[in-house]
Amino acid sequence: MKVSDFVDRARLGWARSRPELDVSSIEVMARIGRIGALAAHRAGRELAPAGVTRAEFDVLCTLARGDGPMRASEVTAATMLSGASTTKNAERLVKRGLIERLPWENDGRVVLMQLTAEGEALIDQEFPHMLASDARMLSGLSPHERAQLAALLRKLALTVESMS
């Protein structure tokens, strides 16, 4: 009758096959990987009807919360993809009319990206759905637990971001 998650099962496996190892760090890191992958799949499915991929939506969100046009390199840093991917995603988004690219007068190497009205509209439509979907995943936790989890993850994020 006991309920187990993916990591409980993985720990049982390691305990049997490599009993000498202390695998306790997977309790946190493997769960983050697993939950992240499940959430990513879910986001992809939910965005499909809107005709954008997760990566494209991530670019749109980055631009939406930015203060004015952003450099391609800033978008690259925020999305954690390669510069080459930013070029490709930008091309697809321009083709769909969701963003536009403009040169920057102060530096001819730089390409600025900004949402079109249609891109803003897509965010206004879809971002609340993503927030609601995220909230549903958190529905098993009390408000206090969510706050605690957010604070612990923030602390972890600060360490991991500083290591990279």
Added chain:
Amino acid sequence: MKVSDFVDRARLGWARSRPELDVSSIEVMARIGRIGALAAHRAGRELAPAGVTRAEFDVLCTLARGDGPMRASEVTAATMLSGASTTKNAERLVKRGLIERLPWENDGRVVLMQLTAEGEALIDQEFPHMLASDARMLSGLSPHERAQLAALLRKLALTVESMS
């Protein structure tokens, strides 16, 4: 002088551009995505010298903690990739001599996968390094905080896994 993580900055952006939205669920879900992506990049870099990708290493770990040979479909479920990816990863791993594939006498459709001695050796060599790397990422948290974080993530994982 205040330190902020990726999500603190994202929240500031949303607060400015979409002040009417309650974006609090990104406090948990976006941090999980971000930490997961950073950890995945790190794992890829650390595995490169061993000559395996993260996806291949994930297959090897799945087999290492399994009890005997596993079906291709079980590996597919554990890695969260497509069946087609399992076929490709298995081919590369067979070519590198790290796993072998065998038919199953009870059902001719099934392909069983198991580690070779060389595959076991690679896990014995590399898995402890991955655990140590994970532990370093957690070094900013006290043992009590790690346990609390693991427990909260486990609760979240149970919800999210049941939703999928």
Added chain:
DNA sequence: GAGATCTATTTTACTAGTAAAATAGATTGT
């Protein structure tokens, strides 16, 4: 002020991942 060097983005050539079709073996209903 002109080469040398550095930097931002794009292009090229390639690898990884996928959905859907194909294949091949098992099961079911009559």
Added chain:
DNA sequence: ACAATCTATTTTACTAGTAAAATAGATCTC
């Protein structure tokens, strides 16, 4: 028993992501 159906894996055809080279613009040094 045998055609129809179901299931596990592989193949095919394609998309997404990347590293490294190419391009083009800026900066630095003398």
